[in-house]
Amino acid sequence: MTTPRMLCVSIATPTAQIGWPFMNQRNNLRPNIWLFGKPKHIDHSRIIHSSDQCILFETSVNSHAWCFGFVHARSTHVLRRELWTSICSHADQPLCVMGDFNVVLGAHERSRGARKPARPSQEFISFLDEAHLHDMDTVGPQFTWVTRRSNHGYMAARLDRVLANDEFLDTWHSTSATVLPRISSDHHPILLRLHETSG
Numbered sequence: 001m002t003t004p005r006m007l008c009v010s011i012a013t014p015t016a017q018i019g020w021p022f023m024n025q026r027n028n029l030r031p032n033i034w035l036f037g038k039p040k041h042i043d044h045s046r047i048i049h050s051s052d053q054c055i056l057f058e059t060s061v062n063s064h065a066w067c068f069g070f071v072h073a074r075s076t077h078v079l080r081r082e083l084w085t086s087i088c089s090h091a092d093q094p095l096c097v098m099g100d101f102n103v104v105l106g107a108h109e110r111s112r113g114a115r116k117p118a119r120p121s122q123e124f125i126s127f128l129d130e131a132h133l134h135d136m137d138t139v140g141p142q143f144t145w146v147t148r149r150s151n152h153g154y155m156a157a158r159l160d161r162v163l164a165n166d167e168f169l170d171t172w173h174s175t176s177a178t179v180l181p182r183i184s185s186d187h188h189p190i191l192l193r194l195h196e197t198s199g
Contacts, residue, residue: 033070033071033072045057045059053073053080054070056068056097065093066096067093067096069090071083071099073099074102077119077120080102084130087127091131097162098162099160100159100160101124102159104157105125111143111156111157132165133163133165134163136161136177138177138178138179139178141179141188145159145188160187176192176195177191177192178191
């Protein structure tokens, strides 16, 4: 049985705009991002972008409107360019995106065995600058992806992360992200907690 690569729980409420659970579109392939909703403090929500790499939706919590996204990026940097463009087109509002971006910011985010060319990292950094997104600090293991392959040995990297812009963080000032233990996947899940700024 195929399981989703990303499971997002309690992020929005069922509305006329979204049929829950919602799964991304991958043409003839099975969905790899599934969204499940739970009614609580949500005013409205609607999907604004769905592709084989990302789901973006707009929602409102306690009269604060913002955009949230879940990502499972392609493994080649050329195909990820479409993802960067899609996210940048919605970066003019409070925005937070999280998931498996399948790229590191630099050599410091991978183990000695997980060597990758520099160009994908450079393109990722350029995307962050263009979208004005910050790579949020996380609590827990440094590497979010770990694997052992017979021909390459141990490899680990920080592929999963949470990105947010200033407008989002101004509203959710006490936001925290925790890297949780792996269970059956080669990726660590990330738990994002949102705490509204008081005052």
